[in-house]
Amino acid sequence: MAPPVRRSSGRAAAAQGGARRRRTFWPYLLIAPTLLATAYLLVYPLLRNVIISFQHFGLAQLIRGGAGFAGFANYGAVLSDPEFWSVTRRTLLFTAVNVGLIMVLSTVVALLVMRLGRVMRLVVLGGLVLTWATPMIAATTVFQWMFSSQLGVVNWVLVRLGFASFRGHAWFADGPQTFAILVALIVWQSVPFAALTLYAAMTTVPHELYEAARIDGAGGLRSFRSITFPVLRPMFGLVTCLEVIWVGKAFVQIWVISGGGPGRATTTLPVYAYQVAQSLHRYDVGAVVSVLMVLLLVFALLFYFRHMFREEAAA
């Protein structure tokens, strides 16, 4: 079956005897394409972002080049701009509301699935997977349709429930309401992943622990507080971290549904950076905002990596 070793090729010559030399040489050749790609397509853009943030970089520099050094001028401009701080506050609020809702709802769903019969469990898990599989853009168009003012199904249901003022109600004309719809959309999209992950983790908690707790007279809430949560604390931490990162940098949903509006009601940091760069052609200021955003995300990232490496060391 196996073909004879071809001595003609260089690597075959090293087959057995030269194993040690090959071992020092091959790994680096194998990872070289990854390193090259990462250097050009990830590290370079990151560095370039930082460099642009320290330059005067507008439309003229984009076209003709020759951007001059600006020192901390851009940073000073951004940090002294009240607009930036209100956007940052909004981003934090947006992240907190979304992640809070996502974690609570997905914990409830995971606990619920644990206690369901076989059929209902498959039904709920199937529904979650379907939601998870829905592409972001498809979801945003559907939400726009459901909340549309004239024929939207949400307005119809609300009117039927007795809220007559919702007839022809224009959701996207109002800041807080657009904000709420975005929260609904992001929570709807994010709960499946979090719930499925937490559910998978919950199934690994030894059954005996719950038995023992029940014998000791602990109710459902008590056994969650004393067993499920403490045992799965790292998992809860990990999922929370991931959600903070995903929600904090969420761009597509906001950009497509509201473009950051009405006014600035739904402008978060990623949207703000994009607007400043693309509409105002202030690439330098946009770069500053995105550098600051990355710095904010680093907190969540550090926590995540600490956990990842504990796993990696244990493996």
Next chain:
Amino acid sequence: MTGRVARNVLALLVFVVSVFPVYWMVLTAVKPAREIQAETPTFWPSALTLDHFNAAVHAQGFWYFWRNSLLVACVAVLLSLVVALLAAYAVARLRWKGRRGFILMVFIAQMTPWEALLIPMYVIARDTGMLDTLSMLTLVYFMITLPFTIVTLRNFLAAVPVELEEAAQVDGCDRPAAFRRVVLPLLAPGLLTTSLFGFITAWNEFAFANLLIIKDQDDRTLPVWLSSFSNTFGTDWGATMAASTLFMLPVLAIFLVLQRKVTAGITGGAVKA
């Protein structure tokens, strides 16, 4: 027993909330137009129609966008599969200095907030004359999927017993041949799973596609086209939902395939988790 009833009711509610938007999308896509326009919406269609799909498919440029999306996603995934397979082999099978550092780099790369790199990517694309080209988009998607592909392939590789490879080497295969003839066939489910996940990521990507393809409208991808549906369809929600359904279809198909393949990959053949 009231507890069980309450749980089932709650479960049903969770199911309805998670499925309704998708149901509403498909339903709108197959409803006759007069039911979409009706004051009172229908939750079950009285008749089925393919008119909206017709409108979506015949919309200006639809097939271009479809082809672009497919092309960009496939090339990016193939590229990252090849590059990642090399790296994953080095990480899973060989011992070398800097290995831990490399793994760390891959993990960090995996968490890159790509939304923060839109501006420099735009500037770089412009500098290198790659703006408005699908190859720039392909490169970006390749890089977005690469770290994840390395991590997953490494896990799949680690699940293939190294003894199998050694046995093949004893039988006279050199290392690449042992890899090709023994490891690669066992790795097939892993390769499929990984590439399909990568495909979904690239297929769904919007932000870079929206930023890097500006002038050449024929080079746009489906998500960007779909996001501007009101320019194409106005308030024709039937056609918009039909287009969304068509866009979602490949992703859904992949999820259905994966469900079987993932389990097959873990439990099948000589591979043991």
